Amino acid sequence: MKIRYIILFVLISFGISSCGKNDFDNKFDELPDERIQSTIKEYKEILTEPEFGWKMNYSLGSGIEYMAYNIVHFNADNTVSIKSKMVDDAIVSEFKIFSEADIELVFNTFNENFTSFSYPNVKAPNGYGGDVEFNFVSISEDKTEIVLKGKVNNGILKLQKADRDLSDFSSIQKYVNYLSAQRTDSYMNLAITSGLGATEDKPIVLGMDLSSMAIAADYNFNYKGEFYTGKKMLYFDHDGMGLSTPIKIEDSEIQYFVYNEDKHRYELAKSDLKGYLYCTKLPTYYVPGVYDEIMDHYSLKLRASFGQVWDKYIAMKRANTLIKNMVIVTDYKQRMPKFDKDGNPVFDDVFNEDYTLGKSLGEGLLFSFEDKTQFYFYFVPLEIKKIQEDRVAMKRLPGEFCVVKKGEDLNPIAESIKGNKEFNELVDYLCNEGGWYIRRTVEGGLIDWDFISQDNPNDYFYTRLY
Known part of the structure; x- marks a missing residue:
């Protein structure tokens, strides 16, 4: 049995x-x-x-x-x-x-x-x-x-x-060229127009940075309160391009794209979803935790600026020769220089002027009168409001003040800066209602924070940890 x-x-x-x-x-x-x-x-x-x-x-x-x-x-x-x-x-x-x-x-x-x-x-x-x-x-x-x-x-x-002779791999190059031609701005996105509740009028948008140079696809998107990020390999074949493994959203998959020659764009294929690739100057997603990080005791010196930021900053410096640089500070405490008994500066182990921490200044714009220290400055208090996790707006607050070296006349310096037309134009522009997209980058082991205008992304400035 x-x-x-x-x-x-x-x-x-x-x-x-x-x-x-x-x-x-x-x-x-x-x-x-x-x-x-x-x-x-x-x-x-x-x-x-x-x-x-x-x-x-x-x-x-x-x-x-x-x-x-x-x-x-x-x-x-x-x-x-x-x-x-x-x-x-x-x-x-x-x-x-x-x-x-x-x-x-x-x-x-x-x-x-x-x-x-x-x-x-x-x-x-x-x-x-x-x-x-x-x-x-x-x-x-x-x-x-x-x-x-x-x-x-x-x-x-x-x-x-195969439905035809595909022995010639050189023909694949046209799909590489199509992708290069479609990259018209800094950020590439996938607009889902059907499926997952999306429509043409209200698409679900995913950050989809496809690079034929790096043969890589970086994706970032927010969906139902969660943030998703990752990297896939990008490959090209005789009919289009695809990802090494699918991106999964609920029961749907995103993996393959074909080029629509009439509309001059790549469109999602072999999926129950419909959508197309397009570019924007700013990301369509937001990264959680960015605001909390930048608000946690940062001192960021202006490193480079472009567009209106550059124009207004240079005009401000020409009109206020005492100001050497601008620093954005968060959760900031005043730095107080140390002196020995003879009144000479005390230096630390790496030969920088040493200091102690004084009163808390919070958030603001610190216009330093020195190249390498933040001991003497004009300070503009700010409220840095969160628009989204990586978008902020600055608001100018009352209570501006000035710190100068012992023996210098404080009032004329403070009044000169406070009443200066170019100075106020710069500060007011930085405090525009549209706000700034911010991102943290690392270059050569050094931390940078970039600020990009939401109203005009061609206006932006870079800062470095200082």
Whole structure:
């Protein structure tokens, strides 16, 4: 009785496995071995039948965001010809189909265009996480698409039947050029116009920075109160461009784009969503935590400015020669210089003038009278309001004051600056209602904060931690 149950279990299991990944007729009129051999033969016929071969996309399954794109021809003599843009001529190796726990496709000899991902090398002693053995996952009813999964690293190998001669990889360059031409501003975005509740009038917008130079796709977006960010590899094929793995939003996926030559833009394809790429001068997303960070005790010296900021800053300095630089401060405490008993400045371990902290000044614009210190200055108190997480607006507050060196006449200096037309034009412009988009960057290990006008993104200035 036990043997009968085991035989029944084996037959049922094999039947479920075979039917689950093929839509072919069941072959229960054959013996198990005969069914396996018949299935292997059928798979091989499907692989070798296409006149123009297959478009092969291989996404590594080792956590590495990489997509390999090749044109593949499987031949009746168990050779496989694989062509890529990296090598001029197709490279021929061997394959086989056999059954172990499942029906497998194995690339059993080395091929530079494909199996190199699996072999160790100097840069990657354990390889790049590729597979050479794949289990068949599914075959479409019309036999034009096959999906396989790597046995070891779980990479996804997708074969799509080619509908024309795709041996010329130089034609892919036009899709690279299309992307370059569409990048007309600093930030690229995907506007979803159908699906997820979006419409043409009220699209859901995702930051989608696609770079053909870096072959990378950086995505950033806010959705239902959460912020999502990440990086994918960008690849180009004979029909468009795609991402190494899909971006998933609820049950929808974003991975592939085709170019609409009439509208001169890339549009989302092979998805239940509809949408298109476009560019803006400012990001369409906001990054949580930026406001809280910049408000946590920063001293940021103006490093460079452009547009109206530059014009007004230079005019202010020409009219107020005592002012050496402008510093934006948050949660700031006054720096009080140290002197020895003879009245000489005290220097710290790196030969900067040492100081103690005085009273809290909060937020404001500190116009320093010195190049390297903040001991003597004219101070404009500010309220720095949060518009969004990485957007702020400055408001000028009463209580401006001046600190000068001992022995200098305070009042004339303070009154000269306070009443200066160019000075007030600069401060009032920085305190415009439209506000500023702010972002933190690191250059050469040094922290910078950029301020970009929301009303006119061509007006912006860079500051550095000071």
